[in-house]
Amino acid sequence: MSMRSALLVVPFLAGAVCALAAGSVEGRVLPFRQVEVSAPVSSRIAELKVKEGDLVKEGQPLALLYGKLEELEMQRAKALLERREFEAKSAKRLYDNKIIPEAKAMETRIDLDLAKLQYESAAEQVRLRTVLAPLDGVVVTTARETGETVSAGQPLFRILDLSKVVVQLTVDADALGTLAPGRHVRVNLRKAAEPLEGRVTLVDPCADAEGRVRVRVVVENTDRKIRSGIRARVDWSDAQ
Incomplete structure (x- = not known):
């Protein structure tokens, strides 16, 4: 059976969905980086500097604690x-x-x-009474309000870096072909008119018990139009 005609039946996994055909696999979009920002010390929130949906820069104050x-x-x-x-x-x-x-x-x-x-x-x-953003990104969660008392290590914010996104998928080991880190592939979003260019950053050297291999593809997202959580199809059947 040729590589193009072989169908891969792969059960749904968190962060990945079933393969469609050899050289064309569907996966799920994840943020390039995400971080949960916690209170560095026990105190009371004197002021919140940002809200959900705000874009922040690394080092930008997120909240002030009473001090x-x-x-x-x-x-x-x-x-x-x-x-x-x-x-x-x-x-x-x-x-x-x-x-x-x-x-x-x-x-x-x-x-x-x-x-x-x-x-x-x-x-x-x-x-330590000024909570700073550890990276550039968008605030997606604010877990506390002004006036609330927080303990050291208690979550305050969740920030996603969506300047790039990662498409994570699982591929049958026999269908990997020449797929390798550094290779450019096509990434198709459901509503995108034209495929986007992605770059393979990881082909897991270890397969799971069912012979599947985890693959990660990075796609530039400078305008932040690609949302985390959606599905995308990665095609490397004849990609260079």
Whole structure:
């Protein structure tokens, strides 16, 4: 039986659907990347900066957590640091003029180093009160509202990177042919007038118990018109 005429009967799997014919397989579209953003510390949500459907950039603030006490502690640590810096400079001048012993000058330097560590620790606690986007993407879920108390590690947002999409499918190992990572294939969406170009990024080196192999195809989606979750047909029967 020729490769073109052979039919592959593959049961439905999560993230993939049955193969249609050798060299033409239907799969499901997945986001290129997705991440669940959690609260870095236990606190209360003071302000939500984004809503569902918003496009965000990496490093953009998503939410502010209450942190008045932490801000006050940082101010105290900064004042102490400025004082230790002044004392260390004064001690150095006195030591250079042989007015105080080396041990006294060293003591002020150690106090200065400790003050720097205290300030950095306090500043980090303040920074943790701003929840930042870890990647470019679209906010698809906001799990909490302003005023709610959250625990460290509790989910706040889910962000999808749809600048590219992945078509995931399973193919009978005997029907893979020359399909290999780096190969360009055609990707047909149900409502698309023209096929899109995709690139194979993974052909799993291990088949499952039924002889099927997982394949992932990446398609550019800069305009974000391709939606996650829809079905797409991948054709490599005569793709280059």
